[in-house]
Amino acid sequence: MxxxxxxxxxxxxxxxxxxxxxxxxxxxxxxxxxxxxxxxxxxxxxAEMFQEAYRDVLTGPEAERALQYGVSEGSHRLRSWIVAHMKTLGVDCAPENILITSGSQQGLDYLGKLLLSPGDTVLAQAPTYLGALQAFNAYEPNYDRIDPGTNRTADDFKAQADLKGSKVKFAYLSPDFANPTGKTLTWEERRSVLDQAGRLGCGILEDSPYLSLRYDGEPIAPILAMDCERSGGIDQTRSVFLGSFSKTLSPGLRLGWIVASRDLIARLVLIKQASDLNTPVINQEVMARVAEAVFxxxxxxxxxxxxxxxxxxxxxxxxxxxxxxxxxxxxxxxxxxxxxxxxxxxxxxxxxxxxxxxxxxxxxxxxxxxxxxxxxxxxxxxxxxxxxxxxxxxxxxxxxxxxxxxxx
The missing domain is CATH 3.90.1150.10 (Aspartate Aminotransferase, domain 1)
Incomplete structure (x- = not known):
């Protein structure tokens, strides 16, 4: 001992x-x-694009800024690229709806810290991403299983939470080619999750690092895009989208992002400030250049x-x-x-x-x-x-x- x-x-x-x-x-x-x-x-x-981008950043007029502290929300250039990228997915947002994180794993941790009190209930698929369970476990939740497309109802989830003196805070899902199963939620299953979350009054965390890696079939809109259309705009949504460059361009720069209502992002920024102040500026500036050029x-x-x-x-x-x-x-x-x-x-x-x-x-x-x-x-x-x-x-x-x- x-x-x-x-x-x-x-x-x-x-x-x-x-x-x-x-x-x-x-x-x-x-x-x-x-x-x-x-x-x-x-x-x-x-690799060559990253080498060129680092040279560009470090030898150009923005070198001092790239090596300095940055704003907690993230590089405006990178957030602007993400705004355009999310628009191609059907999500109309602004830079103020985006927080840059040190990988989407940090985003999961921040959301657990912001939303979970000990004993709260998380709805999660089984199996689900191990890293999400590790992030949430630190905040001592209970878990209940959500299987979109089955007969379980919002009343059932609420009843199970009530038995534990708990409250359902959010549903965590990886809708596209999930880790570990590779499965994808259908349009109907995504709509069902959104319906149930509305009845429960809980949030939805949509973790989508593999979204750009579709090999067959037709793309399906993110839950956040459905939520935006239904609620009248992103600032009225209950869904949170987590994205990442780790599976597409490079995991080594540790860059992910959260897209959500401005109110939720503002709360997450406070956690970012207390955690690591900001994601490294130089990595964000380099990633913005590479994403603009070759994504x-x-x-x-x-x-x-x-x-x-x-x-x-x-x-x-x-x-x-x-x-x-x-x-x-x-x-x-x-x-x-x-x-x-x-x-x-x-x-x-x-x-x-x-x-x-x-x-x-x-x-x-x-x-x-x-x-x-x-x-x-x-x-x-x-x-x-x-x-x-x-x-x-x-x-x-x-x-x-x-x-x-x-x-x-």
Missing amino acids: STWDALYANRAARMRASEIRELLKLLDKPDVISFAGGIPDPRLFP ETHTATIRAAYKLRRDVMLGALERHMPEGVSWTRPEGGMFVWVTLPAHVDAADLLEKAVGNAKVAFVPGKAFHSDGSGANTLRLSFSCAAPEKIEEGLSRLGKLIAETVIPAL
Whole structure:
């Protein structure tokens, strides 16, 4: 027992290491084919554009400003680009509706801090993004499961919260090619969420870092766009949109954004001021230049690369997985979600996969707030070359067939 153990706040007991962060260490082992990290392929980064942008910023007349403190809301140039980008998604907003964050992960933390008191209820999908659970857990909420398109009603959610002496504060969803499942909410499911939030009087956090990575099908409007149309404008909405450059241009600059009503943004700015004052100005100025120059062409390039890898992964699953194993077929994003027979623990399988087959993935249990989902796992196709995907899933399928299926 350390000197500090008696001094930690109660919330510290809910803080856990990220299984994904730990598994990223496997990427450094050259003999392991890793489907673990849900990260973009660094070979596809527009590195030369970033080099040019940094030179432009540091050698031009704005160098002093770029190396100085900045306003907490974020660079006006970058927020203006986001305004134009959001308009293409059907969201009419102004720079005052935007806060630049150090990645969308910081945005989740800020929203948890602003909205959650201990015992409040968060509606979340199961499974859902592990990083969101980690961000919210520090503020000690309860969780209830929301599955858009099912028969659960707002009255049901309220009744469950009432049993715990709780109040539903917001629904957290990743509507487009979600991490970890790769699933996308239909237009009808998004409308249902908006309807239920209106009846509950709660907010909606729409986390959409993969929105630009659609490979098949028609784009679906963000929930915030629906909310704007229904409510008469963004300043009357109950929805919050979280975006990110991490999956499109670069995660290393740590830049994300929140779009919401001016009132909510003003409250979040106060948290930003008390947290880290401002997101690094130089990174924002560089990102603005790169986004203005190549966002559309670069996202088209990475969509083509990732689509090929997704197709290879789906084909390899068909060829190599034994009967009793099923998986999702995402229209975009970076992930395929695999369900094993009910008795299988994917964490145990991972130990054998890494040790014997030299293949890594993420066990699915960590993505469930209630500890369920032990028989699920997440595969990421974004960083593996097509031949590695084929080889890795051949090994994994053989391992499952030899060690798991015979136990049925």
